[in-house]
Amino acid sequence: MPTAPAALGRLVEGRIGRSARVTSVRAPAPGFLEVEMDAEAPPGGWHPGHEVQFRVTPTQGRRYTVRSVSGPDARRIGLLAATAADGPGTDFLRRLRPGDRTTVLAGRHRPLRERGARRLYTGDASALGTLDALAGGGSSPTVVVEVPARAAAWVAETRPAFHVLAAAPGPGAELLRRLERELREGAFTEVDGAVLLGHAGTVQRARRTLLAAGLDRGACTVRAYWAEGKRGL
Ligand SMILES: Cc1cc2nc3c(=O)[nH]c(=O)nc-3n(C[C@H](O)[C@H](O)[C@H](O)COP(=O)(O)OP(=O)(O)OC[C@H]3O[C@@H](n4cnc5c(N)ncnc54)[C@H](O)[C@@H]3O)c2cc1C
Incomplete structure (x- = not known):
């Protein structure tokens, strides 16, 4: 859903939106932003590598990946974003502040196919x-x-x-x-x-x-x- 009518975006958000509270935002190095959130888990729970999406404007979605999962009930998710793109997705993440409430779109985790032993x-x-x-x-x-x-x-x-x-x-x-x-x-x-x-x-x-x-x-x-x-x- 990179671009979709606002009504469809709302529908998707209603079905797979997980409410989240931003707990930290920091720039660990030039060109990177680290965001942590306490987020309601989707069915099957959060997993490192979980693909998520944010409705960054009423009509646009952007995808990111859960880098870490922590906390006593595995609700604390961490994302690492590159900021080179400078589109609405990057802008959305840059504007997040600790305490902000947002919605993470996420379904059940579907791991990437990883083959081979080496x-x-x-x-x-x-x-x-x-x-x-x-x-x-x-x-x-x-x-x-x-x-x-x-x-x-x-x-x-x-x-x-x-x-x-x-x-x-x-x-x-x-x-x-x-x-x-x-x-x-x-x-x-x-x-x-x-x-x-x-x-x-x-x-x-x-x-x-x-x-x-x-x-x-x-x-x-x-x-x-x-x-x-x-x-x-
Ligand atoms: C499944 C999936 C998982 C992803 N996970 C992550 C993640 O964990 N962290 C992360 O940082 N990104 C991740 N991405 C990439 C991220 O969704 C894109 O970079 C996204 O386009 C950024 O949105 P934007 O609105 O800032 O820029 P857009 O409006 O989408 O793009 C504006 C322009 O910037 C350029 N651009 C886009 N992305 C980049 C980039 N990364 N570097 C340089 N130029 C760029 C393009 O030329 C584009 O035309 C993921 C993408 C997918 C599909």
């Missing part, structure tokens, strides 16, 4: 929260993330297991360069599953590169989060 995860700033949620477990996957140069030191310091790349001009350029180089040099040969998140053009090119290097088509999950010139996905 996985590669890639993403950009918009996917950093999802990468935290998915790759934070005990399986030690390989995680390659491209972030704005001014935030690269913070990401590297707070996520020492991730390969952090400072973005060059052009979304995904640095990530694709690294992926192609590593494959040429024989790295990632053990990888038997991949989850590619973030900029639409980059996830498609990364997928093609991995398939050409021999990864099984069914072992590669892609989830586009944004595309140039496109408002909401």
